[in-house]
Amino acid sequence: MNVRLTVNGRTHRIEVEPRTSLADALRDRLGLTGTTLGCEHGVCGSCTVLVDGTAIRSCLALAVQVEGADIRTVEGLADGDGLHPLQEAFAAEHALQCGFCTPGFLMLLAGALAEEPELDRDERRLDAVLASNLCRCTGYAGIRRAAARAAKSMRADGG
Amino acid sequence: MGDMKPAQFDYVAPASVPEAVAVLAEHGPESRVLAGGQSLLIELRYRTTRPALVVDVNRIPGLSQVTVENGSVHVGALVRHAQLERARFDDPLAELFRQVAPYVGHPPIRARGTFAGSLAWAHPASEWCALAMALDAGIEVNGPAGPRTVPAGSWFRGAFVTACLPEELVTGVLLPRPPAGAVAAFAEHRRTHSGFALAAALVMLRLAEGRVAWVRIGLANAADVPLRAVGAERLMTGERPEQELFAEAGALAAAEADPPVAPHAPAAYLKHALSTLVRRCLARAVHHAGTP
Numbered sequence: 001m002n003v004r005l006t007v008n009g010r011t012h013r014i015e016v017e018p019r020t021s022l023a024d025a026l027r028d029r030l031g032l033t034g035t036t037l038g039c040e041h042g043v044c045g046s047c048t049v050l051v052d053g054t055a056i057r058s059c060l061a062l063a064v065q066v067e068g069a070d071i072r073t074v075e076g077l078a079d080g081d082g083l084h085p086l087q088e089a090f091a092a093e094h095a096l097q098c099g100f101c102t103p104g105f106l107m108l109l110a111g112a113l114a115e116e117p118e119l120d121r122d123e124r125r126l127d128a129v130l131a132s133n134l135c136r137c138t139g140y141a142g143i144r145r146a147a148a149r150a151a152k153s154m155r156a157d158g159g
Numbered sequence: 160m161g162d163m164k165p166a167q168f169d170y171v172a173p174a175s176v177p178e179a180v181a182v183l184a185e186h187g188p189e190s191r192v193l194a195g196g197q198s199l200l201i202e203l204r205y206r207t208t209r210p211a212l213v214v215d216v217n218r219i220p221g222l223s224q225v226t227v228e229n230g231s232v233h234v235g236a237l238v239r240h241a242q243l244e245r246a247r248f249d250d251p252l253a254e255l256f257r258q259v260a261p262y263v264g265h266p267p268i269r270a271r272g273t274f275a276g277s278l279a280w281a282h283p284a285s286e287w288c289a290l291a292m293a294l295d296a297g298i299e300v301n302g303p304a305g306p307r308t309v310p311a312g313s314w315f316r317g318a319f320v321t322a323c324l325p326e327e328l329v330t331g332v333l334l335p336r337p338p339a340g341a342v343a344a345f346a347e348h349r350r351t352h353s354g355f356a357l358a359a360a361l362v363m364l365r366l367a368e369g370r371v372a373w374v375r376i377g378l379a380n381a382a383d384v385p386l387r388a389v390g391a392e393r394l395m396t397g398e399r400p401e402q403e404l405f406a407e408a409g410a411l412a413a414a415e416a417d418p419p420v421a422p423h424a425p426a427a428y429l430k431h432a433l434s435t436l437v438r439r440c441l442a443r444a445v446h447h448a449g450t451p
Contacts, residue, residue, distance in 0.1 A: 001170065018170030018213065019203070040163035041201045042268065043353065054270045060200040061271070062193075064170055065215060108267065131352050132265035 003067045008076030016063045023047040025063035034074035034103045045133030048104040049073050055111030074103035085153040095146035097137040104133050109147050120148035165203035172215040179328050184303045186212045187326035195272035198280050234332045240269035250336055255343035259286045262347050275329050283318045284355040284380035292385040293377025296334050302327035315384035338373050341365040344444040346436040356380045358429055360436035366448045371395045381416035381433055388412035400445040409438035
């Protein structure tokens with residue numbers, strides 16, 4: 001099937017099978033390998049991307065389903081050489097070690113903070129969001145600190 | 160486990176309910192309906208289901224609303240878990256939705272998965288199925304024989320088995336409104352944050368003149384189908400809401416259960432958990448209800 005995918009503001013026309021997941025379309029057809037695939041059945045969250053502003057598992061959506069939607073991946077976070085506040089905060093707070101889960105966490109938080117800019121002020125809410133994704137090396141303390149740091153910085157920027 | 164890619168299938172995204180019904184009438188048994196997809200995509204990946212055709216209903220307009228009517232609350236087939244987590248409509252049911260929703264998957268799953276899809280999926284540990292059972296939901300389906308509404312009591316036929324025919328499409332769920340002033344409580348026990356419910360209980364009740372005037376108790380993972388603890392409800396109705404009664408009702412609810420046993424969770428343990436959760440829910444609900 002021929003589908004039109006709009007990813008990070010650019011529209012691509014690609015040929016996919018109906019069974020092709022959004023994650024596979026991003027990685028294999030568009031070369032956007034920042035989105036990583038861990039479990040491929042919705043448990044680990046490493047493939048999290050934004051679809052129309054909302055964080056979803058791209059392994060649990062078909063590419064044909066998101067035709068016409070605004071898709072955002074980790075490649076679209078930075079503004080040229082300028083890192084996104086979330087990326088800055090992850091580096092500053094040592095919120096990554098091997099980095100495999102990081103794109104998923106960045107997109108999860110990008111979606112959550114856009115919806116709820118003061119998410120960091122409610123620790124239980126923040127933890128419930130962070131529990132969506134698995135990190136198996138750094139642990140969550142650094143990620144939690146990075147989320148709070150990014151939220152503050154985004155508020156300061158009027159973001 | 161090897162490959163995690165689905166087998167090949169054809170795909171169609173009908174633009175209306177009649178169109179979807181026509182497609183299902185022709186392809187029913189070899190097709191699967193795709194709504195939120197947060198369970199179907201997993202099954203496709205494990206290849207435990209291998210439909211020739213996937214019927215994506217997400218492009219059908221008019222199925223994404225929660226509508227409060229005179230006697231009932233109607234949940235469209237495409238209402239996502241996340242919508243119910245934010246439910247603000249004027250009915251005691253909204254409070255129950257808000258309490259239960261955070262236990263369904265995680266935020267990215269809740270953004271796509273649907274309430275009606277959970278009922279169509281019929282996982283024994285599903286919180287929404289327990290809610291539907293406890294509150295006498297009617298599941299609305301449409302098919303070659305026209306629309307019909309199936310009461311929750313005859314909808315759930317076993318683990319992952321429902322009364323829905325392969326040619327039928329779930330279009331919505333009708334929940335009778337609880338009496339005004341009813342309060343809700345929910346409690347769940349699970350092994351890890353990301354696990355399914357080992358046991359879960361939900362309660363809605365209304366007090367009048369210091370006594371239980373109306374009560375509903377639903378149980379998840381208490382059998383291969385969701386349960387309504389009718390005996391415990393009967394025990395409580397008309398009685399004074401006191402701790403001993405909550406414990407007795409919990410024990411009775413657990414006695415009615417036949418929980419699916421797991422290596423780490425023998426039946427006695429699961430029943431104890433169910434009994435405790437029911438007792439806690441009742442205490443919490445009565446606390447919320449205040450002193451009438």
